[in-house]
Amino acid sequence: MPRANRARNRGTMMTPIEIEDRVRQFVLATFLVDTPPEAFQNSDDLFLLLDSLQILRLVIHLESTFGVKVQQQELTADNLSSVQKVAAFMVRKIGDRRLARVAK
Amino acid sequence: MAAALSAARSGAQVCLIEARPRLGGTVAFSLIHTLGGLYDSAGVLLNAGLAEELVVALLQADSSVRKRRMGRTWVLSVCPDIYQAVVQGWVESDRRVTVLTETRVVGVVRQSDTIRALELSSPAGEFRLPTKAVIDATGTAEVVNLVSSSLVQNEDRRAAGGLIFRMRGTPPDAVAFPKGLGILRAIRDAVVEGSLPRQCANVWVDTGARSDEVYIKLPVPIPANWREQQEPAEVTRDALEMQAAVVEFLRRMPEFAQASVSRTGELGVRDGGQVRGEYLLTADDVRCGAMFADAACRCTWPIESWDPEEGVSLEYLQDGSYYEIPLRSLKVRGVRNLWAVEKCLSADRYAQASARVVGSCWSMGEAVGR
Numbered sequence: 001m002p003r004a005n006r007a008r009n010r011g012t013m014m015t016p017i018e019i020e021d022r023v024r025q026f027v028l029a030t031f032l033v034d035t036p037p038e039a040f041q042n043s044d045d046l047f048l049l050l051d052s053l054q055i056l057r058l059v060i061h062l063e064s065t066f067g068v069k070v071q072q073q074e075l076t077a078d079n080l081s082s083v084q085k086v087a088a089f090m091v092r093k094i095g096d097r098r099l100a101r102v103a104k
Numbered sequence: 105m106a107a108a109l110s111a112a113r114s115g116a117q118v119c120l121i122e123a124r125p126r127l128g129g130t131v132a133f134s135l136i137h138t139l140g141g142l143y144d145s146a147g148v149l150l151n152a153g154l155a156e157e158l159v160v161a162l163l164q165a166d167s168s169v170r171k172r173r174m175g176r177t178w179v180l181s182v183c184p185d186i187y188q189a190v191v192q193g194w195v196e197s198d199r200r201v202t203v204l205t206e207t208r209v210v211g212v213v214r215q216s217d218t219i220r221a222l223e224l225s226s227p228a229g230e231f232r233l234p235t236k237a238v239i240d241a242t243g244t245a246e247v248v249n250l251v252s253s254s255l256v257q258n259e260d261r262r263a264a265g266g267l268i269f270r271m272r273g274t275p276p277d278a279v280a281f282p283k284g285l286g287i288l289r290a291i292r293d294a295v296v297e298g299s300l301p302r303q304c305a306n307v308w309v310d311t312g313a314r315s316d317e318v319y320i321k322l323p324v325p326i327p328a329n330w331r332e333q334q335e336p337a338e339v340t341r342d343a344l345e346m347q348a349a350v351v352e353f354l355r356r357m358p359e360f361a362q363a364s365v366s367r368t369g370e371l372g373v374r375d376g377g378q379v380r381g382e383y384l385l386t387a388d389d390v391r392c393g394a395m396f397a398d399a400a401c402r403c404t405w406p407i408e409s410w411d412p413e414e415g416v417s418l419e420y421l422q423d424g425s426y427y428e429i430p431l432r433s434l435k436v437r438g439v440r441n442l443w444a445v446e447k448c449l450s451a452d453r454y455a456q457a458s459a460r461v462v463g464s465c466w467s468m469g470e471a472v473g474r
């Protein structure tokens with residue numbers, strides 16, 4: 001895979017809207033296959049729609065897709081309970097990773 | 105227990121035969137601490153009757169008992185010791201039920217299509233109990249198997265069994281959702297790195313009824329020949345080795361540094377053999393919300409498959425929907441007065457994986473007892 005694409009896939013070059021869309025697509029295609037997309041809002045409470053195994057799979061997917069490591073203390077409702085919150089969390093994590101790289 | 109209470113209420117003279125010294129079955133002795141199948145997707149009681157009475161009795165028994173949301177389902181969180189005390193007291197207080205503990209059904213006396221008596225073995229010796237009707241609630245179709253092994257579906261591939269143990273001394277809500285996912289992930293990472301055995305990949309960790317306790321569920325493969333004498337001991341030994349490895353690993357985590365194992369349950373068998381009944385409940389019935397004229401009870405629990413290699417997966421019913429279990433799937437084929445309830449109902453493995461939870465089991469037992 002060309003380098004630029006790889007970076008894009010791991011979230012570095014993605015816009016916040018693209019990140020939110022990626023998360024939404026994953027949730028819909030993996031866990032909510034019977035839900036019409038128009039019936040699912042990015043603000044819907046994932047903790048009511050998904051079970052803990054599914055949330056764990058989501059976290060593992062985020063780590064591999066966006067190239068971040070989610071720490072134990074980051075496993076909170078504020079970070080994970082809706083597509084919007086997950087996307088905002090990923091934007092912050094990707095930003096932190098970039099900063100860390102610059103600092104090096 | 106539900107069948108006994110219900111038959112007694114209908115005026116029958118009931119004898120409840122229990123191999124263990126105390127009542128409570130898998131919940132009490134394998135440490136089931138989240139009772140499923142009692143509520144629908146909105147958290148409303150699904151079946152009235154004994155299931156509802158059970159909920160009320162448990163809630164009154166101890167303030168730690170509470171209804172809680174678990175993923176997309178609702179469960180009653182209860183300490184297995186409290187469940188044991190409540191159900192034992194309940195059954196013993198019904199004077200129409202004679203409870204014979206430490207007594208095992210070891211044979212059946214059959215005359216053409218009717219069971220005439222059960223052969224029982226107890227510390228006092230062996231004896232015969234004449235009977236008008238028999239309800240097999242052994243969880244593994246022991247009585248039906250004595251009538252004829254051809255009446256029990258014996259699949260080669262069984263759901264993983266479970267060894268559940270409890271650790272106490274953890275900080276409050278150490279593994280509460282979603283924080284607890286971090287512990288599951290750490291266990292899985294350790295398996296990938298090779299510091300925990302492969303079978304530990306599907307370990308499950310859950311909060312208990314009390315804030316300083318954690319329950320750990322180890323999936324244990326159940327071999328096809330598990331009924332044979334030596335197997336249960338061997339299976340349990342392997343599971344105990346897995347338990348030792350998991351405990352050692354957990355105790356290195358800050359949340360578990362002060363914790364210790366306070367109780368280890370007996371190995372639980374999820375599908376020890378469903379009977380061949382007058383109706384076979386299928387996965388399709390579950391998925392499409394089948395209704396029956398002879399409905400025994402309603403169920404809405406997801407199809408909870410415990411694959412020995414892949415771990416647990418859940419297939420949910422549509423929110424607000426339910427299916428029914430017909431009485432015919434609790435009636436053993438070809439034997440006039442023999443019924444089988446709860447985990448050994450007549451169902452394919454997927455339907456059984458939904459129907460086997462505690463709430464449905466109580467309602468099935470009640471319907472047949474009536």
Ligand SMILES: Cc1cc2nc3c(=O)[nH]c(=O)nc-3n(C[C@H](O)[C@H](O)[C@H](O)COP(=O)(O)OP(=O)(O)OC[C@H]3O[C@@H](n4cnc5c(N)ncnc54)[C@H](O)[C@@H]3O)c2cc1C
Nearest residue numbers: 123129130140208209242243266372373446447460461462
């Ligand atoms: C590992 C595991 C985890 C589970 N987790 C959950 C959960 O989280 N939530 C939930 O709702 N449900 C759970 N279940 C299902 C739940 O345990 C059952 O729904 C419930 O125990 C009812 O089962 P039962 O009545 O069919 O059998 P049991 O509860 O096993 O009762 C059968 C009784 O028959 C006795 N017996 C057996 N053979 C003989 C004989 N020959 N003579 C006399 N007595 C005999 C046994 O000693 C036992 O007391 C789980 C089951 C397992 C195995």
